[in-house]
Amino acid sequence: MRPYQLLPFRFHDFKNENMLLVNEVGEFLFSSKEEFNNMISYKLDPESETFLDLKSKQILTDTEIEPVIKMLATKYRTKKSFLYNFTTLHMVVPTLRCNSKCKYCQVSSKSEEAFKYDMDKSTAKRTVDLIFLSPSPNIKIEFQGGEPLLSFEIVKYIIEYAEQCNLTKKKQLEFVICTNLTLITEEMLKYLQNHKVYISTSLDGTMALHNNNRPFRNGQGSYDIVTKNIKKVREYLGEDSVSALMTATNDSLEYFTEIVDEYLVQGFSAIFMRSLNPYGSAKRDMYSLGYGVEDFIESYKRAFKHIVNINLNGTFFVECYASLLLGKILTPFSAGFVDLQSPSGVAICGVIYNHDGNVYVSDEARMLANDGDTTFSMGNVNENTYQELFHSDKIVSLIKKSCLECLPICSHCVFQSYCGVDPIRNYAEQGEVVGNRMMSTVCKINMAIFQCLFELIKENDKPTMDVLWSWITRKPIVMEKQVSHESN
Amino acid sequence: MGEIFTKLEGGRILIKLDKSIYEKEAIMAAAYKMTDTCFIVVKLQEDNQFEVYFEPKNSQSEEELKAIAKNYCNEVLDQQTRLDVEKRYGNIRDLLVKQAFSPIENIKDKINI
Numbered sequence: 001m002r003p004y005q006l007l008p009f010r011f012h013d014f015k016n017e018n019m020l021l022v023n024e025v026g027e028f029l030f031s032s033k034e035e036f037n038n039m040i041s042y043k044l045d046p047e048s049e050t051f052l053d054l055k056s057k058q059i060l061t062d063t064e065i066e067p068v069i070k071m072l073a074t075k076y077r078t079k080k081s082f083l084y085n086f087t088t089l090h091m092v093v094p095t096l097r098c099n100s101k102c103k104y105c106q107v108s109s110k111s112e113e114a115f116k117y118d119m120d121k122s123t124a125k126r127t128v129d130l131i132f133l134s135p136s137p138n139i140k141i142e143f144q145g146g147e148p149l150l151s152f153e154i155v156k157y158i159i160e161y162a163e164q165c166n167l168t169k170k171k172q173l174e175f176v177i178c179t180n181l182t183l184i185t186e187e188m189l190k191y192l193q194n195h196k197v198y199i200s201t202s203l204d205g206t207m208a209l210h211n212n213n214r215p216f217r218n219g220q221g222s223y224d225i226v227t228k229n230i231k232k233v234r235e236y237l238g239e240d241s242v243s244a245l246m247t248a249t250n251d252s253l254e255y256f257t258e259i260v261d262e263y264l265v266q267g268f269s270a271i272f273m274r275s276l277n278p279y280g281s282a283k284r285d286m287y288s289l290g291y292g293v294e295d296f297i298e299s300y301k302r303a304f305k306h307i308v309n310i311n312l313n314g315t316f317f318v319e320c321y322a323s324l325l326l327g328k329i330l331t332p333f334s335a336g337f338v339d340l341q342s343p344s345g346v347a348i349c350g351v352i353y354n355h356d357g358n359v360y361v362s363d364e365a366r367m368l369a370n371d372g373d374t375t376f377s378m379g380n381v382n383e384n385t386y387q388e389l390f391h392s393d394k395i396v397s398l399i400k401k402s403c404l405e406c407l408p409i410c411s412h413c414v415f416q417s418y419c420g421v422d423p424i425r426n427y428a429e430q431g432e433v434v435g436n437r438m439m440s441t442v443c444k445i446n447m448a449i450f451q452c453l454f455e456l457i458k459e460n461d462k463p464t465m466d467v468l469w470s471w472i473t474r475k476p477i478v479m480e481k482q483v484s485h486e487s488n
Numbered sequence: 489m490g491e492i493f494t495k496l497e498g499g500r501i502l503i504k505l506d507k508s509i510y511e512k513e514a515i516m517a518a519a520y521k522m523t524d525t526c527f528i529v530v531k532l533q534e535d536n537q538f539e540v541y542f543e544p545k546n547s548q549s550e551e552e553l554k555a556i557a558k559n560y561c562n563e564v565l566d567q568q569t570r571l572d573v574e575k576r577y578g579n580i581r582d583l584l585v586k587q588a589f590s591p592i593e594n595i596k597d598k599i600n601i
Contacts, residue, residue, distance in 0.1 A: 005601065006573065008581035013566070024581060040573055066596045069580060073587035080588065408520055412570050438524035 002042050004051075004062040007072070011036070012414035020454060025075035026328065026417035027057045030458055075332055079417065082334045082341055082349055085136035087390070089338070089350035091144045091363055092127060092158060094119050095151035096355050096370070100180050101217045102202075104247055104282040104289050108370040109146050111217065118151050119355040124158050126381040127353045132165045133386040139166075142176040142200075144352065144363060149183040159195050176200055180214070181229040182222055189236040199233050201226065203244040203266065205252060205259035213249055227266055234267070247274050248296065249289045256303035264310070264317060271307070272320040273300050275445060278428050279367035293441045297448040304452065311467040316476035323471035325453060328418040330472060338362065339442075340420035344402035347378060347395050357381040359389055361398065364424040376424060398423055401433050409437040415450045493557050499550060500543045501557045505564065507536040514567035515540065521563055525556050577601065 007023060014020040019036040022028040031039070035050045039060065044051045046062060054060045061068045096117035098109035110117045119127075131139060141162055148155050159175055166173045175197040192199070203226060204213040211221025233242045244266075246252075246259060256273065263271045275296045276282050282289060303319070310317045324335045338345030346361040353359050357380045360366040365376030376398075379389045402421040404410040413419070425442055426435030437443050456464055470477045494502040505515060515538050519528045527543040542557050578601035586592055 005580075006576045008577050008584070009573075011570075011573075024584060040569070040576070065580070065599055065601075069584045069587060069595055069599075072584045076584060076588040408517070412517070412567075436520075436523060438521060 003046060004042065004044070004055075004060050005065055006040070006060050007058055007068065009059045010412060010414045010416060014458070015455065018458070020414055021054075021057075021059055022414050022417055023057055023059050023072070024417070025058075025072055025079055025332070027059075027075075028329070028454075029053055029057045029059065078332050079334055082336060082345065083343075085138065086348055087134045087351050088136045088138050089140050089142060090131045090134070091142045091350065091352040092119070092124075093144050093146065093353065093355045093366070094124070094148050094154040094158070096146040097150045098145055098147040098180075099150065099182060099216060100147065100214055100222060101219075102214045102281070103285065104213065104249055104276055104280075106277055106279040106282050106364075106367050107145065108280045108367070112150060117146065117355050119154050119357075121154070121157060123355075123357040123382060124154050125161060126357065128158055128161045128165060130353075130381055130386055130389070131162070132169050132171070136171070138172045138174075140174040140176065142178060144178050146355075147180055147183065148177055149179050149188065152188060156191065159197070163195070174198070180222065180226065181233065182216070182225050184229050184233065186232075186236075189233065193236050197237075199237065199242040201230065201242060201244050202246070203227075203230075203263065203268075204246050204249075205255060206262050209252055209255060209259065212251060213247070230266055239267075243270065244268055245272050245274060247276060248291075248299070249276060250291045253291055253295055253299040256299040257306040260303055260306055260310070260317075264315065269316055270318040270320050270323075273303055274321075275441075277364065277367075277425070279364060280371060283371075283428070293444045297445060300445075300449070301452055308464060308467055311470065311477070312463055316470065318471045318474070322449065322453060322468075325418055325449060326468050327472045329453065329457070330469070337420075339422050340418070342402070342404035342416075342419070342421055343399045344421040344423055346376075346398060346402070346423060347390060348399060351378070351390075353381060357383075359384075361395070362424050364422070364428065368424065368428060375427065398433065407434060407437070409443075415447065418450065419446055492561060493554065495550070496541070498543070499553065500541055501553055503540045503542070503557055503561065505538040505540065507532065507538055510538065510564055510568055511571055512538075514564050514571055517567040518560055518563035522556060522560055526553065 009021050009023045012020045014030065017033050019031050019033055020028060021031060031050060038044050039054060055062065058068060058072055096107065096110045097112050097114055099112050131141065141158065143155055155177065162173060175195065177197055178200045181201045202214060204210045207223040210223040214222050216222055230242055244263065252259065260271060276290060278286065304322060307317055307319045324337050324340060327333065328335050328340065338350045341349060350362060351359060352363050352366045354366055358369065359378040359381060360369055361376045361378060368375065369377060378392065378395065402423045404416050404419060404421055410416055422442060423433035426440065427433050429441065430436060430439060456468065466477045492503065496502055515530055519530055519540065522528055526545045529541040531539045533539055542553055544553050580599065580601065583592065583595060583598060587595065592598060
């Protein structure tokens, strides 16, 4: 008879003769190779510290199994809690027109005069009606573009009609507008203030980089007006009302630390170091804009180290992607980020309604459609019912094919509990939704970042861990000096 | 002990693995992990040996292909260990996932380890 029972876990030859062991719900432990081999051959001493550690992490048990299964099941349910509510994020494209001509434009935006790419009122109304059929108690309506401010009347109509619907539906309703901020006026700001609309903008880094990547259609740079308007937004809507995203092109890679510094100068407390996605112009011009995945990883690591040092020197500043991953690694909760979910969050967590009423499973699916590939169309708000849009065989099939637990390599990957699937990216890069993991750029980037984070966790340097925890809790660390000063 | 692989014409390499030691799942999973670097064909011979053929995909040199083939051997061991470990916890993973979404009556009776 075996002296103890092994429970489901995954493992990975980590570094320096260490193994990383992760159980089915993401709880982890490092062990030496010798301890690992002793464990799987039932030679561990039940009195040893290793045995007790493994038992506490529910990687093995020497007690009755039924209660352990029930406890793990509860934790598993928590990890998969994003499945409870169904679609929460509803992206709406009020227009595909845009006054910018970003080098990597992934949505294939249209000129400012191309009014046929505007959403009409009846489509907007039907879109809001469908949004409120979602069973989720939380609804986030996010305006995407084109540049939504070019069609501000439709934005206002959607906000006001959604608020009206919510008088009876009583959901937790949120609005976000993704804008380049170049067209924002005081009148708009007052409106957004009154309706508690959050702003997400784009800032690619220093003046030279931003102007190079994100010029206006006439070729002029947009940096000055964007940074001026970021300040204006804060005056009207509050300090935390605006966040920014950056997209890394080939020109950006060597300036990652400078980009971080620019975000600090502009008063941001977070950055999302984002690689180029292969859609629209970014795909067409990958030769001039793109880079090797290893180059991105190297730049990311350099910026990450720089950001940790900024925090250690007393300024709270978050790298958002690492923060999401750390939340999944170090807490029992899920991330609420579509790209880090299994099954994939396409359609069931986030969905996008295009200007013409066509509905797509994700923003990236809409980007493909704007380029002529409508594989991931769910239907049209003016022609289909909620059931037809969200409960079709197409959606069920897509979700079934996007469970990490069943995908080659992912099924055995030690980082599975923390990772996610993006079937649309697989399709865009490899021509089919499952894809080959060995050729996936997302997999390579995620693996490298996981390794980097686990190395820090293994080192367990207290100041660094305090920084990482402050990102998860979104609370700045209390510096030692401040504590002693206050206690004096 | 000689080389663990045989050099074939056309720059290909052959490795033989004993079916009584390695399972097909381990051989295939390890092969899948090499698909970004080379072309692989797996054959089962009548003498209960798996023959695994490696052919360069990206104009690798002979030495580079040898290194890939050696890594493959370690990867098969790794995959076989994973299969062996999985067998030791039987259907516990399935039960805990089922229990998470729809409580199971009498779990105890359904544990198969």
